[in-house]
Amino acid sequence: MEKVFVLGGGVTKIGEHWSKSLRDLFVEAALKAAKNSNIELRDMEAVYVGNMSSGELQGQEHLGSLMATWLGIPGVAAVKVEAACASGGAVFHQAYLAVASGVYDCVLVGGVEKMTDAVVHDVTAALIMADDAEYTAFTGASFVGLNALVYRYYMEKYGVKQEDIALFSVHDHKYAANNPYAQYPFQVSLEKVLSSPLIADPIRLFECAPIGDGAAALILCSERFAKESGIKPEVEVAASALATDTISLVDRDDLTTLAATVKAAKKAYKKAGVEPRDIDVMEVHDAFTILGVIHLEDLGFAEKGKGWRLVKEGEIEKDSKIPTNLSGGLKARGHPVGATGVYQVYEIYQQLTGTAPNQVGKAEVGLAQSVGGVGGTVVVNILRRVR
Amino acid sequence: MGISAPSVPRVWRERIIKYRLLGSKCADCGKISYPPRKACPRCGSTNLVEISLPKRGKVLSYTVIRTPPRGYLKYSPYIIALIELENGARILAQLTDVDPDEVKSGMVVEAVFRRYREQGEDGIIEYGIKFRPPIT
Amino acid sequence: MKPSKSTGILGYGVYIPVYRIKGEEIARVWGRSKAAIPIQEKSVPGLDEDSITFAVEASKNAIQRAGINPEEIEAVYVGSESPPYAVKPTATVVAEALGISPRLIAIDMEFACRAGTTAMQSIMGLVASSMIKYGLAIGTDTAQGRPRDELEYTAAAGAAAFIIAPHSSENIAYIEGSYSYVTDTTDFWRRDGEVYPRHAYRFTGEPAYFHHIYEAAVGLMEELGLKSSDFDYAVFHQPNVKFPVRIAKRLGFPMEKIKDGLLSNIIGNTYAASSMIGLAAVLDVAKPGERILMVSFGSGAGSDAFSIVVQDAIEEKRRLAPLVRDYIEKRKYIDYAVYARYRSKIKTR
Ligand SMILES: [Zn+2]
Numbered sequence: 001m002e003k004v005f006v007l008g009g010g011v012t013k014i015g016e017h018w019s020k021s022l023r024d025l026f027v028e029a030a031l032k033a034a035k036n037s038n039i040e041l042r043d044m045e046a047v048y049v050g051n052m053s054s055g056e057l058q059g060q061e062h063l064g065s066l067m068a069t070w071l072g073i074p075g076v077a078a079v080k081v082e083a084a085c086a087s088g089g090a091v092f093h094q095a096y097l098a099v100a101s102g103v104y105d106c107v108l109v110g111g112v113e114k115m116t117d118a119v120v121h122d123v124t125a126a127l128i129m130a131d132d133a134e135y136t137a138f139t140g141a142s143f144v145g146l147n148a149l150v151y152r153y154y155m156e157k158y159g160v161k162q163e164d165i166a167l168f169s170v171h172d173h174k175y176a177a178n179n180p181y182a183q184y185p186f187q188v189s190l191e192k193v194l195s196s197p198l199i200a201d202p203i204r205l206f207e208c209a210p211i212g213d214g215a216a217a218l219i220l221c222s223e224r225f226a227k228e229s230g231i232k233p234e235v236e237v238a239a240s241a242l243a244t245d246t247i248s249l250v251d252r253d254d255l256t257t258l259a260a261t262v263k264a265a266k267k268a269y270k271k272a273g274v275e276p277r278d279i280d281v282m283e284v285h286d287a288f289t290i291l292g293v294i295h296l297e298d299l300g301f302a303e304k305g306k307g308w309r310l311v312k313e314g315e316i317e318k319d320s321k322i323p324t325n326l327s328g329g330l331k332a333r334g335h336p337v338g339a340t341g342v343y344q345v346y347e348i349y350q351q352l353t354g355t356a357p358n359q360v361g362k363a364e365v366g367l368a369q370s371v372g373g374v375g376g377t378v379v380v381n382i383l384r385r386v387r
Numbered sequence: 388m389g390i391s392a393p394s395v396p397r398v399w400r401e402r403i404i405k406y407r408l409l410g411s412k413c414a415d416c417g418k419i420s421y422p423p424r425k426a427c428p429r430c431g432s433t434n435l436v437e438i439s440l441p442k443r444g445k446v447l448s449y450t451v452i453r454t455p456p457r458g459y460l461k462y463s464p465y466i467i468a469l470i471e472l473e474n475g476a477r478i479l480a481q482l483t484d485v486d487p488d489e490v491k492s493g494m495v496v497e498a499v500f501r502r503y504r505e506q507g508e509d510g511i512i513e514y515g516i517k518f519r520p521p522i523t
Numbered sequence: 524m525k526p527s528k529s530t531g532i533l534g535y536g537v538y539i540p541v542y543r544i545k546g547e548e549i550a551r552v553w554g555r556s557k558a559a560i561p562i563q564e565k566s567v568p569g570l571d572e573d574s575i576t577f578a579v580e581a582s583k584n585a586i587q588r589a590g591i592n593p594e595e596i597e598a599v600y601v602g603s604e605s606p607p608y609a610v611k612p613t614a615t616v617v618a619e620a621l622g623i624s625p626r627l628i629a630i631d632m633e634f635a636c637r638a639g640t641t642a643m644q645s646i647m648g649l650v651a652s653s654m655i656k657y658g659l660a661i662g663t664d665t666a667q668g669r670p671r672d673e674l675e676y677t678a679a680a681g682a683a684a685f686i687i688a689p690h691s692s693e694n695i696a697y698i699e700g701s702y703s704y705v706t707d708t709t710d711f712w713r714r715d716g717e718v719y720p721r722h723a724y725r726f727t728g729e730p731a732y733f734h735h736i737y738e739a740a741v742g743l744m745e746e747l748g749l750k751s752s753d754f755d756y757a758v759f760h761q762p763n764v765k766f767p768v769r770i771a772k773r774l775g776f777p778m779e780k781i782k783d784g785l786l787s788n789i790i791g792n793t794y795a796a797s798s799m800i801g802l803a804a805v806l807d808v809a810k811p812g813e814r815i816l817m818v819s820f821g822s823g824a825g826s827d828a829f830s831i832v833v834q835d836a837i838e839e840k841r842r843l844a845p846l847v848r849d850y851i852e853k854r855k856y857i858d859y860a861v862y863a864r865y866r867s868k869i870k871t872r
Contacts, residue, residue, distance in 0.1 A: 125456035134401060135422055138503060138515065139479050140452060140459040141467045148450035149469050156448075156492055200467075201451040201487065249469060250477040251420060251428040255448070406620040461871075462570050483571055484541045484855075500579040500620055501571040512607055514616065517571065522845045522853055 005233035007219040008037030009346040014183040014214035014334030022114040029215035037219040045104040047078040050091030050111035051338035056126040084130035088341020089370020089379030096240040105225035110217035111339035130373035145200040151290040158305030168292035176328025183334030207289040214336035216343040238272035238384040247376040258375030261298035268380040276300035280363040283344035285371035326358035341370030352385040393506035405515040408440040419476035442498035444472035484519040497521045526651030531694030534686040536584025539850035542567040561763045565679035565791025568665045573607040577682035578663040584844035585684040598628040598658035602638025602795045637821020639795040646687040664794035669719035679791025683799035695837040699830040702743035711822035739826035751775035755813040758784035758801035760820035804847040
């Protein structure tokens with residue numbers, strides 16, 4: 001297996017890009033990634049496009065060919081990768097496999113989602129496609145609603161108060177305030193979170209990742225490519241692991257654990273040769289506050305039912321035990337669904353190269369977790385600084 | 388766009404499962420699933436038999452959908468619950484005839500035949516099982 | 524109009540939605556005098572209900588009481604004036620939902636508020652001729668009254684289902700005979716494509732309701748050689764409270780004999796289900812050996828009269844499904860605004 005390096009990346013600001021289309025966003029991120037990596041897009045052997053809902057929201061599929069065309073490199077191998085909200089993590093996984101296998105030496109991997117072309121009820125309909133259309137979406141459940149079921153169950157099972165879980169949103173906003181490409185770069189108080197409108201009880205608006213447009217891209221290459229091009233890569237992909245779980249909550253014995261996170265993390269830690277305590281910085285997929293708390297547990301940083309304590313006791317702050325979501329997380333950096341997993345890897349890349357907006361002191365190993373559906377797919381990617 | 392491609396055959400194909408709550412039971416690990424399937428989601432066994440599911444159960448968790456997907460605006464806000472049926476099978480369904488502040492985790496509910504969705508004002512009506520507090 | 528072989532009722536069931544609106548709440552909106560409110564309150568279907576969902580629930584209760592496998596049912600006749608589809612049968616949905624085998628005679632019937640009892644009569648014929656063993660007759664409606672109209676106070680929603688079987692001690696009652704009386708009398712109608720019905724005000728009384736019910740009841744009693752004093756209970760179609768009380772008096776039934784089956788004051792006029800729910804309420808309390816007269820009325824116009832004698836099996840089967848009273852007691856009051864929403868009277872596009 002070949003070693004896989006991250007040469008560089010680029011992202012767009014996340015927000016309501018009324019004047020930019022799906023392809024505009026992707027091209028913008030890809031060009032930035034190429035520039036930051038000192039490389040020409042012409043050198044790409046393959047393009048991987050992560051996206052969830054272009055078919056539903058733009059009436060556009062076949063993103064591999066579309067983006068290759070608009071990047072000016074038709075002819076390149078190119079495909080779309082979809083795994084609901086984990087599309088970003090999954091596309092990185094596929095690109096990693098392509099280079100690790102030795103088939104390609106240099107690839108562009110990006111994620112893009114253009115959500116604001118549609119009104120909220122259409123976006124809600126598109127997002128619930130992450131679950132079983134015939135037996136879950138049929139009931140009228142929204143994606144927020146499914147997470148609300150987990151939220152209530154978690155609170156009742158472990159006797160945790162909403163105010164302790166909702167803190168995750170306050171945490172995210174605190175760091176987003178300093179992130180130039182975050183969708184909501186401002187702080188919020190816990191009172192504001194808890195008094196925001198109910199979306200799906202008990203989940204309130206300020207506990208949900210927003211709807212936004214954005215794209216992120218990275219250039220990955222093999223050791224051979226780096227050597228031949230005379231590039232000294234700074235960051236290596238230590239592991240990329242993907243696991244699935246039942247697509248719907250009804251088939252699960254435990255509602256408060258994302259088994260796919262546990263499985264993917266175990267594989268990734270093993271491959272990277274690290275343990276949770278070796279992780280210096282991480283980005284977790286907190287599409288809702290409750291998920292942030294559950295991820296801290298499932299990734300091995302807290303016992304079940306106690307993840308919220310890490311947040312409350314300051315253990316996930318910048319200069320503490322396990323700095324988490326220093327980008328602002330899904331809640332405040334934003335969550336352009338199919339792009340989010342790529343943003344996360346880019347953010348870990350920034351931390352390892354000392355270029356992050358909320359830079360930790362010293363980071364050797366970083367982790368990014370990307371979740372699709374209610375944990376139907378989870379990707380755990382671990383990056384390491386090249387010494 | 389929205390609820391994609393309203394389909395008549397799809398509704399027809401699923402009608403009996405949805406009208407009568409059919410499930411399957413794994414002969415190896417005992418897991419009961421709704422809807423019925425060919426492979427057990429818990430143990431992977433293909434030794435499954437189709438069964439009729441009980442019409443009573445209890446609420447494991449619930450939520451109130453206030454921002455519904457396209458196609459469900461008419462009914463919003465409505466309650467979605469994860470229900471454990473009397474034989475342990477779990478099903479996601481709407482609760483009906485009950486206000487959100489009357490719902491509690493653990494409450495007993497029974498199946499009732501209701502409308503779920505309409506494919507527009509001139510399209511077909513999709514029916515299925517919801518749950519409500521028992522009449523008696 | 525008595526079949527050569529006797530038939531009976533093996534099971535019965537009703538459905539009444541939980542929502543109610545009070546007459547005075549409707550009167551408040553239209554500034555109507557309290558003295559002019561015809562009934563106390565009426566039932567209102569929820570947003571996810573229609574005459575199909577009603578029919579399924581009422582039939583489920585009937586099958587539960589009958590104690591038979593749904594696959595043994597060979598006919599489903601549904602009487603309604605408010606089917607959710609103008610074209611596409613209700614009977615098929617009901618049959619599939621209940622697990623009734625496709626080897627089935629199934630049809631929807633329409634004759635205003637009389638369609639449900641005509642369904643019973645038709646099933647009686649099929650059973651008596653041995654063409655089928657068990658048949659399901661349903662009356663189900665979610666009636667719409669034009670805002671501000673007299674009927675808005677009474678047009679209600681409910682369903683009743685009866686399983687008709689060959690005469691046997693298993694039956695909760697046997698049917699002695701029935702009699703129908705029909706003329707072309709247009710007292711109430713709804714043209715194709717119209718949402719709300721129209722009616723001919725006082726013309727709906729004497730030439731329509733009273734004449735048809737009287738003729739059917741008297742016709743039945745004459746054919747069976749019975750007098751009103753031979754009956755322990757009488758149930759009439761109940762568009763309001765006034766009409767059934769008046770016709771009972773005219774036919775010689777004291778209040779005592781109609782009160783158990785007279786529900787219009789608290790559930791409204793449930794149209795095709797009206798007299799059938801009344802009959803069910805009587806079966807909920809009647810003792811073996813008691814005789815019941817039921818007469819429906821459907822505008823347009825016609826009446827079906829039945830003489831029904833309760834059997835011993837009632838005692839055991841009564842409690843196998845919810846009673847009419849259970850549905851009446853389980854209620855939630857809504858105001859006119861919510862009522863307007865539930866009945867799709869508010870434009871959202
Ligand atoms: Zn199994």
